[in-house]
Amino acid sequence: MAGQKVAVPKGMRDFSPLEVRKRKYLLNIIEAAFRRFGYEALETPAMENLSTLTGKYGDEGDKLLFRVLNSGDYLKGVELDKIGEMRPEVLAKQLCDRGMRYDLTVPFARYVANNWGELPHPFKRYQIQPVWRADRPQKGRYREFLQCDVDVVGTESLLCEVELIRIVEQVFGELGLKVTLLLNNRKILAGLAEVLGHPDKLVPMTVAIDKLAKTSAEAVREELRAAGFEEDKIGELLALLTTEADNAQTLGALDGMLAGNPQGEKGLEELRWILRYAEYSEVEMPVRVSPSLARGLSYYTGAIFEVVVDSEEFNVSVCGGGRFDNLTGIFGLAGVTGVGISFGADRIYDALELLKLFPGDLDSSLDFLILNLCEAAYPLCVRMATLAHAQDYSCMIYPEVTKMRKQLEYADKRRALFAIIVGDRELEAQEVVVRNMMDGNQRAVPLDRVAEEIFGITPGLE
Amino acid sequence: MAGQKVAVPKGMRDFSPLEVRKRKYLLNIIEAAFRRFGYEALETPAMENLSTLTGKYGDEGDKLLFRVLNSGDYLKGVELDKIGEMRPEVLAKQLCDRGMRYDLTVPFARYVANNWGELPHPFKRYQIQPVWRADRPQKGRYREFLQCDVDVVGTESLLCEVELIRIVEQVFGELGLKVTLLLNNRKILAGLAEVLGHPDKLVPMTVAIDKLAKTSAEAVREELRAAGFEEDKIGELLALLTTEADNAQTLGALDGMLAGNPQGEKGLEELRWILRYAEYSEVEMPVRVSPSLARGLSYYTGAIFEVVVDSEEFNVSVCGGGRFDNLTGIFGLAGVTGVGISFGADRIYDALELLKLFPGDLDSSLDFLILNLCEAAYPLCVRMATLAHAQDYSCMIYPEVTKMRKQLEYADKRRALFAIIVGDRELEAQEVVVRNMMDGNQRAVPLDRVAEEIFGITPGLE
Numbered sequence: 049m050a051g052q053k054v055a056v057p058k059g060m061r062d063f064s065p066l067e068v069r070k071r072k073y074l075l076n077i078i079e080a081a082f083r084r085f086g087y088e089a090l091e092t093p094a095m096e097n098l099s100t101l102t103g104k105y106g107d108e109g110d111k112l113l114f115r116v117l118n119s120g121d122y123l124k125g126v127e128l129d130k131i132g133e134m135r136p137e138v139l140a141k142q143l144c145d146r147g148m149r150y151d152l153t154v155p156f157a158r159y160v161a162n163n164w165g166e167l168p169h170p171f172k173r174y175q176i177q178p179v180w181r182a183d184r185p186q187k188g189r190y191r192e193f194l195q196c197d198v199d200v201v202g203t204e205s206l207l208c209e210v211e212l213i214r215i216v217e218q219v220f221g222e223l224g225l226k227v228t229l230l231l232n233n234r235k236i237l238a239g240l241a242e243v244l245g246h247p248d249k250l251v252p253m254t255v256a257i258d259k260l261a262k263t264s265a266e267a268v269r270e271e272l273r274a275a276g277f278e279e280d281k282i283g284e285l286l287a288l289l290t291t292e293a294d295n296a297q298t299l300g301a302l303d304g305m306l307a308g309n310p311q312g313e314k315g316l317e318e319l320r321w322i323l324r325y326a327e328y329s330e331v332e333m334p335v336r337v338s339p340s341l342a343r344g345l346s347y348y349t350g351a352i353f354e355v356v357v358d359s360e361e362f363n364v365s366v367c368g369g370g371r372f373d374n375l376t377g378i379f380g381l382a383g384v385t386g387v388g389i390s391f392g393a394d395r396i397y398d399a400l401e402l403l404k405l406f407p408g409d410l411d412s413s414l415d416f417l418i419l420n421l422c423e424a425a426y427p428l429c430v431r432m433a434t435l436a437h438a439q440d441y442s443c444m445i446y447p448e449v450t451k452m453r454k455q456l457e458y459a460d461k462r463r464a465l466f467a468i469i470v471g472d473r474e475l476e477a478q479e480v481v482v483r484n485m486m487d488g489n490q491r492a493v494p495l496d497r498v499a500e501e502i503f504g505i506t507p508g509l510e
Numbered sequence: 511m512a513g514q515k516v517a518v519p520k521g522m523r524d525f526s527p528l529e530v531r532k533r534k535y536l537l538n539i540i541e542a543a544f545r546r547f548g549y550e551a552l553e554t555p556a557m558e559n560l561s562t563l564t565g566k567y568g569d570e571g572d573k574l575l576f577r578v579l580n581s582g583d584y585l586k587g588v589e590l591d592k593i594g595e596m597r598p599e600v601l602a603k604q605l606c607d608r609g610m611r612y613d614l615t616v617p618f619a620r621y622v623a624n625n626w627g628e629l630p631h632p633f634k635r636y637q638i639q640p641v642w643r644a645d646r647p648q649k650g651r652y653r654e655f656l657q658c659d660v661d662v663v664g665t666e667s668l669l670c671e672v673e674l675i676r677i678v679e680q681v682f683g684e685l686g687l688k689v690t691l692l693l694n695n696r697k698i699l700a701g702l703a704e705v706l707g708h709p710d711k712l713v714p715m716t717v718a719i720d721k722l723a724k725t726s727a728e729a730v731r732e733e734l735r736a737a738g739f740e741e742d743k744i745g746e747l748l749a750l751l752t753t754e755a756d757n758a759q760t761l762g763a764l765d766g767m768l769a770g771n772p773q774g775e776k777g778l779e780e781l782r783w784i785l786r787y788a789e790y791s792e793v794e795m796p797v798r799v800s801p802s803l804a805r806g807l808s809y810y811t812g813a814i815f816e817v818v819v820d821s822e823e824f825n826v827s828v829c830g831g832g833r834f835d836n837l838t839g840i841f842g843l844a845g846v847t848g849v850g851i852s853f854g855a856d857r858i859y860d861a862l863e864l865l866k867l868f869p870g871d872l873d874s875s876l877d878f879l880i881l882n883l884c885e886a887a888y889p890l891c892v893r894m895a896t897l898a899h900a901q902d903y904s905c906m907i908y909p910e911v912t913k914m915r916k917q918l919e920y921a922d923k924r925r926a927l928f929a930i931i932v933g934d935r936e937l938e939a940q941e942v943v944v945r946n947m948m949d950g951n952q953r954a955v956p957l958d959r960v961a962e963e964i965f966g967i968t969p970g971l972e
Contacts, residue, residue, distance in 0.1 A: 054620045054841050057557045057608050061619055065550030065635065072551070081797045084899045084925075086906030088527030088875050089534070093654050094556060094610075094640065095519045095576075114557075117577040117606055119644035123598055132590040132699065136583060143605070144579055146519050148556075158516045159524055168923040170909060173527065182581035192555050205909035207882075216900075329892045379516050413550050420669075430791045437680075444548030447632060447667035461630040462548075 059183070059191030069410045071397060073198070074223065075176060078391055081218045082174040082198050085211055092155035094180075095146045102147075102153050104378060110137075112181045114191075115144035115450055148180035152197045152390075153375075160201060161379035168186045169202035170386075176393075188398060190275050199388030201375055206318060208387050209351045210325040216355055216367060216389065217333040226358040226403045227366065228334040228388065232341035234348050236302060236371070239312020240339070243305055244281045253277070254342035261340075265290050289340045295323065298337045318350060334358075349373040353389055357399050366395045409465070414464040416443040416502075419455045421471035428470060428495075432480070435503045459485050469500065521645070521653030531861060531872045535683065537638060537658070540853055543680045544636040544660050547673055552635045554617035556642075556705050557608045563938045564609075566616050566840060572599075574643045576653075577606035581612050584746075614659045615837075622663060623841035631664035632848075638855075639867075650860060660761040661850025663837055668780060670849050671813045671833065672787040677796040678817055678829060678851065685858070685877065686867045688820040694803035695781050696810050696832070698764065701774020702801070705767055706743045715739070716804035719751055723802075751802045757785065761957050780812060813833040815851055828857045872889035876926040878905040878964075881917045883933035890932060890957075894942070895963045930964065 056062060063071060078504055079089075095116055102110050126142050149155055152175045160171065176196045198215065200208045213229060220227045241250040256271040265286055272282045289300050299316065306312030319337065326335055341352050350371030357366055369389030376384045400406050417434050418429045429445045436443035446455045452469070459467045469481040469490075482502055483490035499505040518524060525533060544752040556924045557578055564572050588604050611617055614637045622633065638658045645821075647653055660677065662670045675691060682689045718733040727748055734744045750763050759776065768774030781799065788797055803814050812833030819828055829850030838846045862868050878898050891907045898905035908917045914931070921929045929941040931952075944964055945952035961967040 053624050054562055055559060056555050056620075057559055059557035060557060062555065062624075063553040064625075065552060068551040068553050071553075078901070083904050084902065086876050086879075086904050089530040090527060091525040091530050091533075093518050093522035093524065094642070095522060095654070097517060097519055100516055112581070114581065115579040116610070117579050119574070119576065121598060122602070123593075128594040131585075131593055139585070140579060148578070158518075161517050162524075163526075163566055168920055170920075172906070180556070192557070200909070203909045207907065207909045211906070211909075279804060325888070327891050330896070336718070414548050417548075427790050434792070440542070440546065442545050442548050444634070444673070445669065447662070447665045447669045447673075458630055 059185030062113055065413055070406050074397055075408055077222045078196050080218050081215045085215055087172040087174040087198050090175050094149055098145060098147045100158055101150055112183055114148040114180045115140055116146040117143055118145055148352045151179050157376045158379055161376040161381040170200050171202050172200045174198040194393040196246055196391040196393050199386055201384050201386030204385055206321050209322050210329055212389050213326050213331055214329055217331055225399060227355050228336055228358055230336055230338040230341050232338050232352040232356045233315035233350055235311050236339060237317025239306045239309045239315055243309050244277055249275055257340045260289055260334040295337045343368050347372055362399050362402050368393045405505050412463040412465055414462045415441040416466050416468055417459040417464040418445045418468045420449050425470045425475055435499050439482045439503050521647030527875055532868050535872055536859055539684045540658050540681050543677045547677055548956035549634040549636040549660050552637050556611055560609045562620055565611055567612060568883045574645055575612055576610040576642045576644050577602055578608040579605055580607055613641050614657045619838045620841055623838040623843040626843055632662050633664050635937040636660040656855040658855050659854040661800040661848055663848030665844050666847055668783050671784050672791055674851050675788050676791055677792055689817050690798055690820055692798055692801050692803050692816045694814040695777035695812055697773050697777025698801060701768045701771045701777055705771050706739055711737055720804045722751055754847055757799045805830050809834055819861050824861050825906045829853045874927055876924045877903040878928050878930055879926040880907045880930045882908040883913050887932045887937055897961050901965050
């Protein structure tokens with residue numbers, strides 16, 4: 049017996065119960081760390097008005113927005129005889145007033161702009177919700193995926209950066225995933241562009257050096273040359289970026305290059321402050337100064353973070369963020385500065401799966417299965433289930449009176465930890481049999497010892 | 511300083527941190543009950559292919575589907591010169607391949623049909639996810655709202671019905687919300703239509719009597735008359751439905767009316783079985799036999815449930831469901847029977863709010879605020895935060911060194927439970943001051959007693 053397979057939309061996924069348990073395990077650790085440091089949860093709707101979304105993610109982003117067809121008479125007001133001449137993106141504006149949330153930053157900015165007067169300052173919020181992008185689906189990239197953002201706005205204090213580093217350390221520490229946090233500062237990048245003689249070429253410079261990890265130094269050299277940087281300056285920059293060095297050496301080299309450049313020196317000062325306070329905060333996770341780190345440059349104004357997994361098999365970025373100066377400017381509220389990071393839950397999931405770091409007990413979806421062998425035992429079965437539930441165990445009575453073998457197969461399929469057997473014989477003997485489904489061992493427990501021996505409830509606590 | 515207000519789409523909502531805490535409180539109780547009884551979580555994508563959704567909710571439902579415009583060149587293949595003549599719903603099919611999830615039942619049915627062979631039988635799943643309907647927004651009705659469904663498929667055992675009743679009892683018990691569970695059976699309704707001489711008029715009969723709560727008996731009598739029922743039969747039926755009676759009396763009256771009608775007798779037998787086993791299961795919540803209860807009649811085949819709040823101020827349905835015989839038939843897999851109920855999270859939220867049943871401590875969004883009064887205290891502040899975090903308290907250091915008054919105002923705004931004060935004077939005296947933010951009392955604690963006296967960690971456990 050099988051149904052016809054009915055596809056889900058391309059790039060979207062069902063999550064089976066086992067997958068949901070694994071995702072919840074991961075998200076609970078992330079969320080608990082956010083909450084522990086005083087961040088509060090915000091939730092925004094899946095759809096926003098398109099006027100809120102368009103123009104915020106560049107032309108490429110606008111193309112990737114999922115637009116929702118207006119309900120009712122969506123052709124009302126459309127000049128039907130001109131449709132053939134209209135550009136699709138212009139027509140889309142007439143057909144669709146709403147779009148799906150593309151990230152969590154724009155909804156957050158909208159919320160902050162709408163509620164600034166009522167919010168506590170600093171406002172510390174986290175948001176764990178799905179976002180949708182009409183991207184080309186491929187391995188590890190989905191059209192519906194989860195973002196986990198944590199941001200604080202309304203303060204310039206670098207202690208916020210330090211706090212985010214501690215959150216990163218706690219999350220990955222609890223997950224057992226070894227990571228390195230890479231740290232840079234937009235002002236260092238701007239300073240480098242200045243001392244290299246091309247302050248206006250900050251963007252091509254960072255785009256070029258950002259590729260160092262993926263391509264050769266020679267290719268980056270070529271790209272910098274094409275952008276108009278001078279040969280000797282390129283050499284100096286590449287020497288800085290490609291030399292294996294510890295933080296002290298990298299900071300020393302940056303001191304040398306940026307000496308006398310106010311912006312660069314300010315960036316270095318901030319970076320040193322963060323490192324010193326991370327030390328006061330007893331951060332033990334590796335934090336590495338990485339002057340080539342640039343992610344989201346157009347947005348960040350101070351610290352830039354990225355977290356990469358320390359694994360030969362899965363050396364990818366799982367988290368990133370930075371400080372920004374103007375979150376809500378697009379919504380008419382100027383001067384809201386803040387800093388935040390985003391955890392890539394789907395990638396972290398993939399890393400935990402590949403490196404076999406999910407706890408084994410997530411496989412089990414049931415603590416106790418009480419077998420259903422005779423109607424006479426039902427009241428006893430219910431009393432046992434109630435004891436289990438009071439201890440917050442998951443426990444169910446098999447719904448049908450049927451062969452024991454079939455019921456034990458069900459326990460196996462659910463990977464239940466224990467089966468409890470009570471049939472006519474056990475009722476007669478005033479006992480129940482508990483079977484450890486992992487090793488198959490079983491033993492009889494007298495009825496008056498059930499609470500204590502099966503559910504670990506000491507007498508008097510029932 | 512204020513941003514321009516940027517609207518969210520009509521019928522959709524932001525949830526502030528306080529609202530999220532309240533929603534989580536509610537959902538955690540619901541989810542824990544589901545899990546405790548051995549149900550597993552399933553999650554499906556926000557969008558489904560429209561072919562999966564259309565035709566499943568009736569014409570009215572199809573109109574309420576949110577359709578997602580195809581990405582890229584959505585006009586490809588559309589005969590532009592014929593658009594003027596096309597009906598909007600026909601054109602929409604060409605513009606949109608996907609739609610937003612309208613409920614959780616169709617995605618569940620699709621998942622079961624797709625995965626039947628691999629699933630444990632019975633398959634017990636719950637699903638707590640938002641759904642979207644382009645309904646006319648009004649008080650208490652939203653275009654994005656949460657459904658909390660719990661269903662078991664693959665067994666006819668009436669113990670499942672009993673288990674669902676226990677779940678309802680536990681959820682509302684833990685929420686402190688007094689409710690009554692109404693119970694009926696489709697077979698009783700069908701039997702009544704038969705003994706009233708019009709087996710083919712089951713639907714108009716139930717539609718009419720379903721209105722008894724909202725209108726007068728006279729109006730229902732008129733509607734039944736118009737549907738072709740005979741005067742004396744109508745009288746008999748209305749006498750049954752409008753007489754205040756306990757379950758024994760109602761069952762007795764039904765016995766009288768349905769005697770000799772096989773379908774009606776079967777329904778009564780099932781109903782009695784469920785009531786008897788609910789008693790074995792020590793269900794104490796009021797369970798009332800309600801022969802006029804019909805909800806979703808076209809779908810249910812056995813038990814029908816509804817849960818109403820016992821409050822003069824808020825006497826609404828917060829939960830409902832029933833047994834069905836053919837969940838997955840629409841997807842080509844016949845014979846999948848099951849039973850389930852759905853909790854209306856938004857309505858339950860409104861009930862708890864109105865009746866002031868949310869716990870008071872949800873107001874607080876922070877356990878400890880450590881004031882930031884001098885840089886020299888920072889290492890000590892971090893150690894205290896670490897102690898608090900290890901006990902899973904939420905605790906943060908105010909990010910800026912500034913006036914104590916401003917920091918205490920922040921603690922107030924966050925409704926922090928405690929502020930911890932450590933400045934130069936306290937450092938000198940080797941103590942910290944703890945202020946209870948609720949009553950304003952404060953006291954000094956020597957540094958070596960901080961773990962024990964502030965965070966309740968007994969010495970040796972640090």
